[in-house]
Amino acid sequence: MAWQLHYTSARRGPTGRAGFQFVAETPGLPAGARAAVTPYLSYRPPPEAPLSPADSELGLFPVSLLYDEVDGRPLLLRCQYLGRDYSGRYGNFFAHAVVAEPEELEGLRPAELWQAAHWTPLPAPEAVLDPLDELNPGAGLDPESLAEWIADSGPGDPYALLAHLVDAVAGVLGRGHGRVVLVADDVEPIARWIAVVSYSLPVAAAARLSFVTYTADPDGAAQRLVGTTPAVWAAAQNHASHAAVFDLRQGAEGGRASRFARTVAGCWRVRDFGGLDTLGELAPPNDPAQEAAAALLALCRGDATVTAGEEGAAAELLSRRGPGIPEWVWRDLVPGVPSMGLDLALALHERAREAGAADVARECALRVGERVSDALAEATGLRDVAEAAGVAERAGVPLDPAEVSASAARCVRHGSAELRAALAGCPAGVRDALLDGAVTGLADAEGRTAVLTPGNCDLLYEHAERLRRVPAAAIPVLTSVGRRHPGRRTKVTGELLRLDGGDIEAALRKIWATPPSAAECADLLDAHGPAVHPALAGLPSRTFTRLAFPGGDALADPATLRLADRVRELMPDGRAAHDAALVQAYGKAITAGPARAARALDQIGGPGGATPQLAGEAFTGAARRLFLRPPGFRAELLAAVSAPVRARLGEQWTAELPGRVRAGRTPLRGAEVEQRNALVEVVLRLRKRGVTEPSLETWARAAAGRWLAAKQLDAHLARRPELRAELRDLLAEGTP
Structure with a gap:
């Protein structure tokens, strides 16, 4: 049921006081309802209205019909200017409020109640009002009548105006804040446009669209859709930045409306009210998928202007809402399958297959096959090839491996390098075909260097048997692997030697630039x-x-x-x-x-x-x-080698001595003394064998010629008197 309240200025109300007050109401009003309604009870005439109107002029004042929600219940409030009150003062108005349970408006748009029969022009003489068992729409605001009215309204193109208005309302509903302002000389077109917008929305969305047909304070109105007069709007001090304003006297604003809004306007143009219902069913205006819903409906209508992007959005909607898509949508989409894009055809195929619609699935599979072939022919990268193959697999469409190979080869020739990602995303059944095509493409790829990244070379090396068929591709791959992985050089060399053709020698030189162990x-x-x-x-x-x-x-x-x-x-x-x-x-x-x-x-x-x-x-x-061997060993060695080798050994051994020893400086450290004495002993032993090495003897004579050195050598040779005698002879040979 719905409860009624009457509010006006009275000499004596139910409480006995004078002034503005509730003068009548339905018994059993929900607790708090009266207080919740009170903030909405106001009416201020527009500034252009006469200050002291005669009774005959009261009909010129705009009627305000407000719809909002209070405490979870719908509120419908109709305010009408009455002129003078009981005391003769101007400013009196009558407000008729209806507070209903939500189910009372089920299937009903609040705007339909603009001219409803339950509204009264004056307060009831009795303080008790009957409840309203049913809220019945008024005449003249049914969809058919409104469609006829739109066609004849102006100025300009009323459908363009409608499209922009729908976009603005959808934006407000989507954001959850802001308002749309309608400006007109008369409240009647405002009420009609509000009704048109309400019918353009699903019932649930229309229930959230609060509105008021007239207010003298559009900036302060809490409703989403607000009507006012030109003079009120011109006098407004602070036009809210988030308010979209439509002057109904001027028609549509510039710019292009969204697909959704244009579709709504198109439905009104041809009186396709079923299409409006379908839009609401697919995606309400505050749903991000509203554009997809409009595109889907356009496809069902055979609209050739649907873009590839819009098709993609429709495909996503089909995938997301598959079971909730009306059956007729699937049926109506079938004639358009031959011209569909890949994403939409695939989505339609999957949903149709799930639904058991074999004919639809078959038509879509054929279209998917055509689009996959087109995609392979147009692919610019290996991942495009893999994605196209994946689509074919999802649709159960057989794919020619040769077609995949040809596409992959072309992509590689143009420098496509995403081989690992493409193989990972490619269906197993055509993965070999993609790999074969990539290898073939490498044979004459303009950008082979860019394609043969270290990662791609390592990946291709795992399939060396394929490389053998294309030496031009195999050689750079194997060279890269061999140069970067020394442990694989022997195996890579074997692979290179198996190849027939190409500059194998240059590749081997690069691989073995660092000598092996x-x-x-x-x-x-x-x-x-x-x-x-x-x-x-x-x-x-x-x-x-x-x-x-x-x-x-x-x-x-x-x-x-x-x-x-x-x-x-x-x-x-x-x-x-x-x-x-x-x-x-x-x-x-x-x-x-x-x-x-x-x-x-x-x-x-x-x-x-x-x-x-x-x-x-x-x-x-x-x-x-x-040099580290004992003097006896070294002397015997020197005696046995050829003279040139003996000379080199003597030079090398003296070079091994510390610098102080070679220069004959003193004093020497213990180890240095031992090294000098040992080499002098080698010279002496060699002389005893009847073999001389002039450079060594010259060095030994100089090293032993100093007094301290002679004393140290004499002690060193104490047990070998024959060598001491040889030392004296060596030194004597150097005396003039």
């Missing part, structure tokens, strides 16, 4: 046997040379010696064989007795065809190690 080099020889590629033939020599620095220590490692044996076995001729023999000689020189060591040193120091840097460092290293 002895073990790695041996593995390489074992893997490929004696038929080594020319680019690899020099690796053993480079390995030996690198290991020789500094000082040749690594040449004696077991791995190095095993490599030398393997090289001489597999490569008996050439530089590598000579270098391997030298390495073996080095091992003998530092470990064998004097006679064998001498032969090894002659081999190292002689003209044997080995790499000069290797031979030089090996000799230096061997001499340094032999």
Whole structure:
């Protein structure tokens, strides 16, 4: 039920007092309802109205119909100016309020009650009012009548005005604040436009659209849709920045309305009230999907102006609201399937398949197949290819692997590098096709360098068997992997040697720019046997040379010696064989007795065809190690080597002495004295064998010629009188 209240200025009301007051009401009014209604009870005439109107002029004053909510109940309030009150003063008005339970307005737009029969022009003579069992709409505001009225209204295009008005109201409802102001000379068109907007909304949204057909304070009105007169609006001191103003005397404002608003206006133009209901059912105006709902309805109507972006929004709405989409929408969309975009066709296919609509699903699958083919032909990146393939899989559309490969190859030729992401997102059934296409595209890609990132090279290396078919792609991939992953060089070398064509030698040079270790080099020889590629033939020599620095220590490692044996076995001729023999000689020189060591040193120091840097460092290293041997061993060694080698050894051993010892300075430290004495003893022992080395003897004569040095050497040779005598002879030979 609904309760009524009458409010006006009376000489004597129910309480016995005079003035503005409630003069009649329905018994049983809900608690607090009277107090909740009171703030809305006001009426101020527009400034252009006569100050002292005659009774015949009272009809010119605008009627105010207000709709709002108080304490969770709908409030409908109609205010009408009465002129003078009981005392003869002007300013009296009559307010007729209806407070209803929410269900009383179910299926009803409040604006329909503009001319309802329950409104009375004057207060009731009795203080008790009957309840309203039913709220019945007034005449002239039904949709058909309003559609006819809109067509004849002006100025300008009334449907453009309606579209902009709908956008403004939807914005206010969506934000939850602000107001839309309607300005007109007469309140009747304001009431009609409010009714039109209300019918443009679903019932639930219309219930939230508070309005007032006339107010003298539009800036202070709490309602969302507010009517007023031109004079009131012109006199308003503070036009709120968040108020959208529509002067109904001037027609539509500029700019383009939204798809949703244009669709609403179009429905009114052709009196498609079912379309309005559908819009409300799909997405109310305060729902972000309202544009998608309008696009979906346009597609059902065969509208060719729907953009790709709008189609995408409609597809998202279909996916989100699938079960809630009316059945007729699915039916009406089918004729437009052949011209649909991919997203919409796919969404329609999925929903139709879920609903068991086989015909719709089949039509959509055909369209998806066409759009996937178009997408593959237009793809600019590998991820586009993968996404298109994914769409085909979702729609159950068979996809030609050759088509996927061709698209991927074209994308790679133009520099598309997102291979890993594309493979991850590509359906398993065509992943190989995408990979094959990418490899094919690399063969003649303009931007191959940009595509062959380290990550892509590592990924392609996992599919080396595919690379073999395209050497132009395989070589840079394998080169990149080999250069960055030393542990893979041997395996990568094998892959390169399997290729047929391309500059393999240049690739191998890059991969082995850093010489391998002895073990790695041996593995390489074992893997490929004696038929080594020319680019690899020099690796053993480079390995030996690198290991020789500094000082040749690594040449004696077991791995190095095993490599030398393997090289001489597999490569008996050439530089590598000579270098391997030298390495073996080095091992003998530092470990064998004097006679064998001498032969090894002659081999190292002689003209044997080995790499000069290797031979030089090996000799230096061997001499340094032999310098640490006892004087007797060294003397025997010197006696056994050739004269040129003996001279080099003498020069090397004196170079090993500390600078103070070489220069003959005194005093020397203990260790320095021992080193000098030992080398002088070597010279003396060599002389006893009848062998001389002039440079060593010159050095020894100078080193022993000082008084302190002679005393120290005499003590050193105390137990070898024959060497003491040899020292005297050595020194005497230097005396003039």
